[in-house]
Every structure is written in structure tokens, then in C-alpha cells.
Amino acid sequence: MMPPLSNNAGSAFSGSRLTPSQQKAVFHREGPLLVIAGPGSGKTRVITFRIAALVDAGVPARNICAITFTNKAAEEMRSRAIALGASGGAHISTFHSLCVRILRRFAEDAGVRPNFSIYDQADQTKCMKQAITTCELDTTNFSPGRTLDAISTLKNKLIDADVFKDQADDFFSKMLSRIYCRYQQILAELNALDFDDLLLKTAFLLERHLDTCSELGNRFKYLLIDEYQDTNHAQYRIAKALVSSHNNICATGDPDQSIYRWRGADIRNILDFERDWPDATVVRLEENFRSTPQILEVADRLIANNESRKAKRLVPTRPAAGEVVIESYEDETGEALGLAQSIRQSIDKGVSAPDIAVFYRVNAQSRVLEEALIKSKISYQIVRGVEFYNRKEIRDLLAYLKVLVNPADEVALGRIINTPARGIGKTTIDRIRGYASRTNKTFYESLKVAGRIESLSKSASARVEQFVRMMDGFTKDISGPVGPLAERVFTESGLEQSLIAAGPDSRDALENVGELISAAASYDQQTEKPLIVDYLQQIALFSDTDVYDTSAKRVALMTLHSAKGLEFDTAFIVGVEEGLLPHERSAEDGDEIEEERRLFFVGITRAKTNLHVSFAKYRQIRGQLLRIIPSQFLFELGLGFSESIAQSTIESRQSAVENSESQILNRQSTPRFRQGDIVVHKKFGLGTVKEFADMGDNSIIVVAFNSGEVKSLKVKYARLAKI
DNA sequence: GCGAGTTATGTTTTT
């Protein structure tokens, strides 16, 4: 029996003030616990304290497993728990990271090899394209993206390819089933798992191998899951299995902040918690310690418009302060400049840059904002970390490492076999592929015996052999530290040389690789037994916010989705317009509108003191200037919206006018041209119209430019002006 | 086998 949990005088956290409900959650003993926690209610703090309280009551830290939404959140929770006296033994990570660990440990039962590659969207798309073409299906009906989405949805519901095969009855499902099977087959051959597989394989492992399940249940005697409203069915089943022997599950979340339905998140998980665990203790944290009453009022009024929701109040505890304003601008450039101006004013008023954040609905919005911030000399960081790992030079270098760890990874292998160019082209690769399938060897095995492949020329097989020799040389270092290996691969593969040879354009690229190598080196230092397998599997699961540098003295720019879990003194939400927030793609469906509203709600409730919401009246969308309607959500804030338009428009005019005027003039229907017209193009200069195919919006024009070039262009995109 | 140049295509949010 463990001693009772209590607010012991001697414990490290007893000095901190906790409200009665917070205490109830923190010191809850055994059995299921649901914490419904509004924004800013100290939810993360409660979880951290709970970990410390359990340890304080004698639970070995290693028997505690806490699941966070991002790796960054896990990292923070880890260090805070340690500060509270819970030694570092607790397992704190994301669902996906936990799954990787479990799958590595019980690889055989799970039916995977421990050195599996983790495929991101780009890798998945490659496999999917192959799957679709080998199924001899038309890609117009089955686009890789759409098909992957469909399969992801199935996987999140734990419907694997075999099960789906049996339940597919209509034509479309049968085709989808064929692709699904083929896609899984390809992944299996390449020893690769996609993100959804990590969850699915773990869930099946736990449900089908009861010994493993009980071993893990024994190891993790307490399971705490944060952001439970955004878990999907697979994650629910994993959780359910993990706690099946003791029911010590603690889930925390807020149904009003569920913003990942499109990714398979199932809000029923949190709504049905009490049905799943009937003896659950439910604690509500409704006091808000983050935001001013004004901000909370606005948030409250907005979210009250969602119909499928249980009413919940946001109870303010802070005194009134700051401001909540709606700003209107002529166009997106005006908005960006106005934003920069407001940020400048906030800084002048004493708000420090890292306490300011800008949120937007889609990443594409960030560009104009960046330009304006640069112009205004405001230093900022875009919280979009995975971008770094998507850069060509980084992907190239990582692909080498992936092949060393998992030679079956043909997506990675295909990327590097001729990068940098070493004379192994398409023909050679096709011939080796042919040999591989004839002899039932893997592609990599076939590379090793290139000399024996008759269809290959002497020189071709020599080049292949040289490649294999090089890779074998690297393989010798595979169990050593990651940094030095990455550096060695970069130099000896010729990647470095090819970047240097490419001239000054690739200075950034070289710098990026340098950054990767030092990141790897610091991983080596921080890790007891650094392993390239672990490293690759870890960085595959990085999220945007994981690279958010909270210590930087810069304004943060991020999507509303990334903003989840964060807080800032002053928040700007830009582009609050019909089509953007709510996004046009969610317009069809009432449920999706509600999710967009929750997204806005999440954004608003990130602000502690000042909230600025803005929209533009015109916006360039995909090259076209469109008249924009302010978001319906703005009216729901109850700020006397129409008055504020009038007021702020006057203010914003000065800054917006110079940029918007010229663009509004362009806002005419697609212009017409005649043969012989002299035109000017932004990039190509002067030219004469050779042909004009009048197709309304889709008109095509052929212009002979004075540079000698003849181009056929789409009139609506090419900004041509008649002279 | 390689690169330049043309053509197709897309267009939310992300672990």
C-alpha cells in the first residue's frame, strides 16, 4: 500500500498555492481521473504537480508515464517535474515517441524490425504513388494525397488493410482497399512505418500480446494524458490497453480546444471518458489565471456559438487591464504594415518582444508579415521548425544516415544514390531493379553484386561498386556518436563538395548542414548512449513548436494550430476573414465551422493582456486580388464590431493606402489583348502579342518578348500591361 | 546521364 497523497509540509511543492480543485486533481489517489480544464487554468502545472505528488507518495518515478502533445511540452514538463523533486525517471513524451519506444523494445511481437524508418508525408507520397501506379489505377481518381488521407483515417480507427479488404463493398472502397494493401506491402518491404502505423502497430501489439500488455501495465502504473480532446481512436485504444490492469489513467483536456478532428482526433474520447471508466473522478478547472476579464469575455461569447458543446464558464481571476481591439486594413500588405506598427507600439509600451506572438490560419500568410517585420526592423522567429528538416540539403544528408541504419529504405536510397551526381542514372537503376526482382534480392543487396549484373556496363557497375564501398565504410561507424558520422558522411559522400561548387547560392545550405551537425553533436552530448537509429527516429517526430526558441528575444509567428498550449502577453490574430478563418475548405459542414471557431478560441485565449484581431478588405489569393468579407466570428465577439471598423479604418488608411491603391486598380476582370499589342511583363519586359486565345478567365496569350523569348502565359497570372 | 526549359498542378491545419 502506498502512503496517502497529501499536501505534506516537507514536499517541494507544498509552498505553491493550489486552488481546491487543482489540489483535488493533484492529490487524487488511484483510479481514473478526468480533468476538464479550460484555457489558462493551470492544467499543465497540475499534471506536473501530480507527477511530483505521486513520487512524493512513494511511487517510483519510472512507474509514471505522462503523454504530452508535443516533444517540446514533454521536455518542459520533464524539467519542471525534476525541479519539483520528481527524479528524472518518469517517462514523459508524446504518444508517437512512446510508441516508437515500445515498438523497438517488442519489435518481434509487433511484427517490425527495430531499425525501421519513419516516413513523413513526402516519403509516404512517394510510396503511395508507386502503390497507385502498380495497381494500374488512374491517378485522377486516386490522387496520392487524397488516398493517403483516406488510409490515414482508416489507420486512426485501427482498420488495417486486411480488415478493410473484408468490409470494402462498393467500387471505390474495393479500389482503395487494393491500394491500401499494396501501400502496406511497399512499406513493409522498405522496413518503414508511417506516423499512423506507429500508433496502429502499438495498439495491435498491446491488444494481441497480453503478456506484453501486462508487462507495460506493470511498468507504467500511472498514465497521464494531456490534451486528451485531441487524441484519436488508436491512441484511445493504446491508453485503454496500457491501464487495463490498474485503471490509473488521468486524462486532461478541454473539449472547446479540440482542433485536430481533421487529423482523426475523436472528441468522443473525452466526452465519453466517464462512460469508459464509470468510477472516474471528474475535476473541473474553470478559473482562468492567464487572461484579463475582457479577453475571457470575448472568448466566452465566441465559443458560446458552438452548439455541440457543454456549457462551461471561464472564470476570470485577473484584474482588468490591457486592450482587446479589432483592426481593419485595406489589404494584406496594409495589415502586415499595421501589424508591424502595432508591435512596435507594444514594444514601446514596455512589452518585450518574446511576449508577443502573431497567429495566422495558414502558413502562406507568413510571408507578407515577414516582409513587413523586416522592413520595420522587428526581429521575429517563425515557429515552423520542421521546415528545417524539409530542406533539400538536410533531407539529402539524413537520407544517407537512414540508408546506413536501414538499407531497405529505398526511398532514402533513391534520393542519395546519385546525389551528388556520380553517374548512376535512371537506366542503371532500372537495370538493377530488374535484376533485383528477377533474383528476389533486395535493391541494396543487388547493388552489392553490381559486377554480376550482366545488363550493366563495366563503367556503370564500377560506379555502383564504388558507391557501395563508400556506404560500407560509413557503416563501420554506425554504433558511434551521431555528430562525427554525419560530418564524415557529408564530406566523404561529396555532398559538401557539390554544395561548395554550386557557388554562393548554397551558402545557406552549407550553414544549415552545419547546424544539423552541431544539433547531432549536442544530441550526442545529452544522450547516455547516442545511437543513430534513435536519433533518426526522434527527429522524425519533431513538431513545429519543438524548435521554438523561447529564450530568443524575438516576436513569434505561428499558425493557430501551433499556438496550442502556449501563452503570450500580447497576441495578434491576423486574417480573421471569411475563407481564411473559418477556412473555405471547412465551409460546407457545420461541425467543421465549429472546429474553426474553436481554433479562433484557442488563439484568443493565448493572450494574457492584449489581444489584437485584424482583417483585410482585399487580399491576394493565389495571385488574384479578392474582395474579402470579415469573418462571421468577429460579430460573435460582441465588441460592437461595426463601429470599430469605421474607427480603425481611418487609422489604418495612412499605412495601408500606398500599397493597396495600386493593387486595387489591377482588380479588373481578366484583360483582353489583340495580336500586335505591345505589352510589358514584370519579369520578361517588353514584347509583342503573337496570339491571344480568349477564354475568359483562362485566356492564354503568346508573347514574343524583345529578349527574343516567345512565351505562352495565362493572362490571369502573368501581370501583363498593355502599352 | 544530365540539365534546361516547358508544362501541369495545386490551394489548411500536422504528429
Place this chain on the structure above:
DNA sequence: CATAACTCGC
């Protein structure tokens, strides 16, 4: 308009 994918000529 931006970029990915593809074609064609060397």
C-alpha cells in the same frame, strides 16, 4: 504565382 514533374536535346 510558385513549384513539382516531366520532356527533350545535348
